Amino acid sequence: MKALKATILAxxxxxxxxxxxxxxxxxxxxxxxxxxxxKAFNLDDKAVFSGGAYARVxxxxxxxxxxxxxxxxxxxxxxxxxRWNNFxxxxxxxxEMARITPYIGIAYSHFTNIAFNPTWALNYGVxxxxxxxxxxxxxxxxxxxxxxxxxxxxxxIGATLGLEF
Numbered sequence: 747m748k749a750l751k752a753t754i755l756a757x758x759x760x761x762x763x764x765x766x767x768x769x770x771x772x773x774x775x776x777x778x779x780x781x782x783x784x785k786a787f788n789l790d791d792k793a794v795f796s797g798g799a800y801a802r803v804x805x806x807x808x809x810x811x812x813x814x815x816x817x818x819x820x821x822x823x824x825x826x827x828x829r830w831n832n833f834x835x836x837x838x839x840x841x842e843m844a845r846i847t848p849y850i851g852i853a854y855s856h857f858t859n860i861a862f863n864p865t866w867a868l869n870y871g872v873x874x875x876x877x878x879x880x881x882x883x884x885x886x887x888x889x890x891x892x893x894x895x896x897x898x899x900x901x902x903i904g905a906t907l908g909l910e911f
Contacts, residue, residue: 769804770806770910770911771803771910771911772801772802772804772873772881772908772909773802774800774881774909775800775907776799776800776904776906776907777796777798778795778798778819778904778905779904780794780900781902794821794822795821795822795824796821796822798817798818799817800815802815806842810839810840811839811841811847811849812837813837813838813840814837815835815836815837815853817853817869817887818832818833819831828859830857830860833858834855834867834869836852836853836854836869837851838850845874846872846875847874847875849872849873850870851868851870853869854867855867860893862892863891863893865891866889868888869885870886871883871884871885871886871906875910879911880908880910881908881909884906885904885905885906887902888900888902
């Protein structure tokens with residue numbers, strides 16, 4: 747009976763001897779802006795931009811994608827001399843169909859060089875796997891860190907370029 751249950755579960759998940767779970771890693775860079783600036787097409791030197799890097803590890807049973815990630819962003823406007831950093835690490839869940847992977851996840855987030863308190867972030871996006879192990883993506887991050895007891899809504903949207911191996 748246990749063997750029958752295991753076989754049924756494996757067939758539902760698409761896991762078998764010929765389709766064993768595969769692990770892949772992805773590293774890359776990102777460029778993003780505040781969602782408010784993007785919506786208003788306000789992308790001048792006063793707009794808050796960020797550049798950063800990320801690393802993801804994906805467990806790939808069937809079409810399901812389960813991942814862990816680390817992300818760093820350096821945030822500030824072009825006219826500002828000071829910038830602050832946002833570090834996030836957490837998990838992602840998605841599915842891949844025809845080399846396109848939409849995903850959503852949650853991360854612990856903390857900041858340096860600014861008085862934001864640590865918080866949780868909601869991350870979402872879509873990743874396109876191209877030939878030669880190149881990935882392109884659109885990614886968003888929403889969080890509400892507190893500064894002096896007041897919630898500050900932070901919603902960023904951007905593009906990623908990476909290598910998957």
